[in-house]
Amino acid sequence: MGDSRKKRAVVIGSGFGGLAAAIRTQAKGYEVTLLEMRDKPGGRAYVYEDQGFTYDAGPTIVTVPFVLDELAEVAGKKLEDYVDIVPCDPFYRIYFNDGRVFDYRGEQEKLEAEIHKFNPADVEGYRRFQDYSRRIFDRAFTDLADHSFHSIWEMIKVAPDLIKLRADKAVFSRVGEFIKDPNLQQVFSFEPLLIGGNPLRSSAIYAMIHYLEKTWGVHFAMGGTGALIRGLVKLFEDIGGTLILGARAEEILVENGKAKGVRVALGSQEEDLTADRESGYHFSKTKEEFFPADVVISNGDVANTYRKLVKPEHRRKWTDRKLEKMKYAMSLFVAYFGTDRKYDNVPHHSIVLGPRYEGLLTDIFDKKIVAEDFSLYLHRPTATDPSLAPEGCDGFYVLSPVPHLGGGQDWAGLKEEYADRIFASLEKDYLLPDLRKHIVSKLLFTPQDFHDRLDAFQGSAFQFEPLLTQSAWFRPHNRSEDVEDLYFVGAGTHPGAGMPGVISSAKVLDRFIQ
The missing domain is CATH 3.50.50.60 (FAD/NAD(P)-binding domain)
Known part of the structure; x- marks a missing residue:
């Protein structure tokens, strides 16, 4: 031809x-x-x-x-x-509101040692959760990720397996059947947020993300x-x-x-x-x-x-x-910022959890309000690749899940004050002390920008929930x-x-x- x-x-x-x-x-x-x-x-x-x-x-x-x-x-x-x-190590460092820290790692022994610090009895429960996560991965990702669901019969064929794996249950409640410590329940259920899901109602299918990360690791492109x-x-x-x-x-x-x-x-x-x-x-x-x-x-x-x-x-x-x-997924508020000093105590990926978990998720997904508190993902790529910032400086972004535009917020009027509240919350001794004194570059991206720049319906960051x-x-x-x-x-x-x-x-x- x-x-x-x-x-x-x-x-x-x-x-x-x-x-x-x-x-x-x-x-x-x-x-x-x-x-x-x-x-x-x-x-x-x-x-x-x-x-x-x-x-x-x-x-x-x-x-x-x-x-x-x-x-x-x-x-x-x-x-x-x-x-x-x-590869990144740890995958994530998770900071709890009470100052406790959990390093989410790939090696089994190190991860179980972290779990043991919070609740020794949950080590065995975690092993059962890990096995459950693997079984979901084997069916939902290995077999179905590149499977076409163009016909209802394709769905009917796999339905019995999904029912057996309790895909009808939410990730958070399923994790709670294996792991009892409230902090650890957050550690092993937050991942649906990375794809726009609410852990309180996203299908337990998404528990497979844990096995996926545990097996292949968390990586970064230089x-x-x-x-x-x-x-x-x-x-x-x-x-x-x-x-x-x-x-x-x-x-x-x-x-x-x-x-x-x-x-x-x-x-x-x-x-x-x-x-x-x-x-x-x-x-x-x-x-x-x-x-x-x-x-x-x-x-x-x-x-x-x-x-x-x-x-x-x-x-x-x-x-x-x-x-x-x-139903559309949440949106995100993202602040990109550079500092004129380095914060070598902070790893590449951090999750900074606020005082509430279930209540905050309900505010974001159901009430669609911008709460006074927040849970954050803090990204410090200069931990792995210093070339992304000038010498002696650090580059970051901090991401806060927020409602999509269905919440009716005026982000043009809200964004500076919201960013300042986030920066203030990060000024803890073990995180980014004196942060606002050291910020020399700042860009803000709101749900309105998802709508205007990315042509995202309702400003959703992930399309359908x-x-x-x-x-x-x-x-x-x-x-x-x-x-x-x-x-x-x-x-x-x-x-x-x-x-x-x-x-x-x-x-x-x-x-x-x-």
Whole structure:
């Protein structure tokens, strides 16, 4: 087959899901164009630079490196030629409000010693929980992560196993059946928050995250997550793919029920925090263009892809009304900051828990209020890679789960005061003493920015809340139910949010795109 007859694919959005889909589809022999509305690739994994500090905007925890290795192999490449991924130890340090500390580690003996410090009787319960986590992983990730739930029969076939594994129960209550110490219950149930879930009601399926981390470790890409994105873009381009930046999708053209291409407005979004025109990435100069395609793959927000890009007359299932009735995951408030001193006592990944656990989760997910207290994820990448900040300095981000825009907060008016409260809470002797005196760089990102910059419906950071009734077959499918030759990857489709999930979502498409 000559190049002139090569099948064409257009991928909307260059986050991890879009890059994975673009690489896999290009490797199949398609001519792939990857469209990105912003001035850099990465989607939620965008990179900001300020005063010599490099800030990864989004995902910073690499938990299953083999899904990346596999992606490179599909393209006939080796991942290590494109990026250097290193392990983190401890995985996380968890700070409790009473000053106690738990180091979450991979080695069994060290982890059990940490558990023993809190409650010796829970060591045995933890071993049973670990076994349960492994059994869920074996079924839910190994067998089902790249499984297509395009048919209800696919769901019915696996239902007995999920019932047996008590997937109907919430992570928090399931952990409580094995582990009795309240602090340890938080340690082993917080992980659904990393993918937008409420531990009080997210399916116990997500208990598999513990086994996944325990087995493969927690890793970091040297140079930051942005270096991983740059590596995957280079890999995609090395096998013949084309990336175009500043290209916002305006419409997926549908003819006779089939996707036929993507109409874009080019140069339509300028970033006002930073811009990197010297990156070597390609900006198209024309204002509007149409990209014909045999296959269209969206890594954009699923709700907004349907609502904004596919005309209502082409949608029988995913109507605006149905999409608006879905339950959306929480959002995030993120403060990126650099200090003119180092805080060597703080590890790469920290979880700083507030005085409340269940009450705070209820405020965020159900009442949708911004509480006076908070639990935080503190990221200090300079613990692993000092090059991300000027010499003698440290770079951080701190992330606070908050309600999505359905809570009605005015983040423009709230953000400075909220950031200051967070910084003040971190000024403990064992954390970041005198922090506010040492901050020399600061950028704030709110739920409104998720809505405005990332085109996220309701400003949700993770799209649909990971409930059992919104998982697998119940989520919008990887193969569109409404439009032929339209496919979805990323957090809003199967298997869901998180780096392993969105990369696995591209593998699902292997069943459909030949």
